Amino acid sequence: MKHIDLSRGRISVTVNQHHPEWQLNDLLSFAERINPKRAFLFVSKVLGKHIPVAPSVMQKSYQDLSALIPQDLPYPITVIGMAETAVGLGAGVYREFKKHVGQNAIFLTTTRHPVASLPTLGLFLEEHSHAQDQFILSSHDPIKHQHVVNSKTLILVDDEISTGKTFRNLILSLKKSGLDQVERIVLVTLVNWAEQHLVTDDLGIPVEVVSLLQGHWQWQENNQKIVVNMPDVSSTEQQSQKIIAPQDWGREPTFLNCSAWPNVPPARANEKILVLGSGEFSWIPFLIAEQLEQQGAEVYYSATTRSPIKQGHAIESICGFKDNYGLNINNYAYNVKHQQFDRVLLVIETAQDSVDPILFEQIKNLEVISYAD
DSSP states (O other), X not given: OEEEEETTEEEEEEEEEEOTTOOHHHHEEEEEBSOSSOOEEEEESSSSSSSOBOHHHHHHHHHHHHTTSOSOOOSSEEEEEOTTTTHHHHHHHHHHHHXXXXXXXXXXXXXXXOOTTSOEEEEEEOTTSSSOEXXXXXXXXXXXXXXXXXXXXXXXXXXXXXXXXXXXXXXXHHHHTTOOOOOEEEEEEEEEOBTTTOOOGGGSSOEEEEEEEEEEEEEEEOOOOOOOOOOOOOXXXXXXXXXXXXXXXXXXXBOOOOOOOTTSOOOOTTOEEEEEEETTBOHHHHHHHHHHHHTTOEEEEEEEBSOOBOSBTTBOOEXXXXXXXXXXXXXXXXXXXXXXXXXXXXXXXXXXXXSOTHHHHHSTTEEEEETTO
16 A cells, blocks of 8 residues: 555555556656645656656557457447546547557547537536536537447546546436447546446446556545635636637547648757647647657657646646636646756647747747647
8 A cells, every 4th residue: 555645634545456567656646636625636657647758658558558448349439538638548549449440439538628610419527627517529420420329339538537426427428418329338547546436337338447557545634724726717618719720639529530730840869859738639749749759859748737736746846827728727737847858849729829928938948839830
């Protein structure tokens, strides 16, 4: 059992099983949420969200997770990545999985950014999150829409399962939205802590979990009185900064044929580069990071987030700024400021001028890459 002391209590984790190539210390560290509902955070070392990580390490996690997915699943299959944290993880797992099943599987992500031009399939809550409302969007393409609605297998991807409530809420929402042919559900996650919490018997559909590590956690409060000011980060209003990049990475159901944008300056010899995704917009930036790494640079990938986390433990530095969607929501880039990079490429789905100027004061060698370039 491993114990981590935080200001509001102690998180204790017990590992019961892990992939032969992934130990607890390979997969995650810990930090403290600024959130009255849950004081602790599992900080992934392979996700590419709060800690910059090499794209090749991320890709290995995609391969190893995909290899654990059962082979006998009924078609059609829909793979869903959970926003915002697991959009890239879901896409990466789908990319590997698609090598075996082709277009029998389609990919989509949940989102906190409703898109007026796309039909809404459902709405559900992520109860422990700062931004609880999540949407599931569909497509006006009848082939894609019917593929999702007719799904016999759902593969739901998240970075970790701590109670399973979010998955449960999503499954119930999808059933209400007309997905009434689902025969099997597979939860895919880097770390499964929900061995003692996952309740799925009443769903009427077999649910299985695959993960690189599984175990359980316990939280002991220390009764320390701390005032937690939780920012409002719901985003169901229309953003003033328009999304100008294509939605073909998963906000609309997709077979994920998108590729890295071609206008990124190539890597130079011995260059150390950080590619930053932006909130949910994480797959295209990852493809750019992967491409630069393949060109021979020392490349790391992470993404901005709206989740406020205290400095300390896994969080060595914090950049705070306003979001690029015009919602006036606080965003953060973690573990960037204290490091030295020759180039930091922030890849966004909004216009160049949507980036908060304060970010340039905090991150040296920052360049913004936008679809409009």
